[in-house]
Amino acid sequence: MDTLIVCGSPRRDGNSAALARAIAEGLVSSGHSAELVFADEAVSSFLRDCRTCRRADGTCAIDDEYRAVFLDKLLPARGLILATPVYWYGMSAQTKAFFDRMFCYVAASYPASASVVEQLKGKRIGLALASEETFPTVGSGIVHQVQEYCRYTRGEFVGVVHGYGNARGEVARDPGDPLARARSFGARFFTERATDYQIDTPRAGRVWA
Ligand SMILES: Cc1cc2nc3c(=O)[nH]c(=O)nc-3n(C[C@H](O)[C@H](O)[C@H](O)COP(=O)(O)O)c2cc1C
Known part of the structure; x- marks a missing residue:
């Protein structure tokens, strides 16, 4: 399996799930494999105090x-895609808990943490957002958090697909066609690079060949 897609909505037929499935279709169309899991199937509890929670x-x-x-x-x-609804201008608690629980395995008190850290590094990361509001910065907090996660894990932030809707599956009626963009994003997930230049980075001066 090339890519794990984690959907952080409780709604199996919701907008984040529709974006997640469209990204998975795109990945498969370009010869990759993807698996979709819902965060709340995996996570039943918040992170606890490891000092009292860990087994001997x-x-x-x-x-x-x-x-x-x-x-x-x-x-x-090789890739991780987060598909989350915007809840209170942040990611859903389910999505956040999915991140927080990584600590149980990354922390030095986990016997195999060195191997976990090695394997967590360098993944390609994608983000799909669903929100009711179309205000340009409604998802900025989430984008920033994922960017920092990528910086920390030496991952590559490939991009963001944002669809607008409120009722279940309503992103399909968003005139910006986020489902088509999600399919395209999935298809190009392993080939596209989000360019991030410094002033002295050598470059061609054109974006597209
Ligand atoms: C608890 C909660 C908080 C929400 N907060 C926001 C918000 O801050 N901004 C926004 O645009 N939409 C907000 N919404 C609307 C959802 O983002 C929107 O309905 C989205 O399409 C849900 O995605 P889903 O179908 O994947 O669950 C909120 C919805 C809920 C249930």
Whole structure:
């Protein structure tokens, strides 16, 4: 599996899920494989205090599916795509908890943390957002957080697809056609680079060949 897509909405037929599925279609159309998981299937509990929660052998005692999703699906994947609704100008709590629970395996008190850190580094990261409001900065906090996550994990932030809608699946009626953009984003996910120049970066002067 090349790419893990994590949907942070509780609505299986919602807008984030529609964007996530369209990205998966695009990935598959370009010869890649993708798996969609809903964050709330994996995460049943917030992060706890590791000092009281960890088992004697250092493993995480929270008994849910997160361990399997994180260790067996996310770590081997080359790409991670987060599809989240905008909740209160941030990512959904489900999506945030998915990030927070990484700590159980990244922290030095987890016996295999060095290997986890190595595997978490360098992934391609994509973001899909669904929101009711169309104001340009409605998702900026989320974009910034994911950018910082990429900086921290030496990942590559490939891009963002934002669809507007409120009722379930309403992004399909967004005139900006975010589902088509999501398919295209998925298809180009492993080939596109988001360019990020310094003043002295050598470059051709044209963006497209
Ligand atoms: C708890 C909650 C908070 C929300 N906060 C915002 C918000 O701050 N800005 C916004 O544009 N939409 C907000 N919305 C609307 C959702 O972003 C919108 O309905 C989105 O399409 C839901 O995605 P989903 O279908 O994947 O669940 C909120 C919805 C809920 C349930």
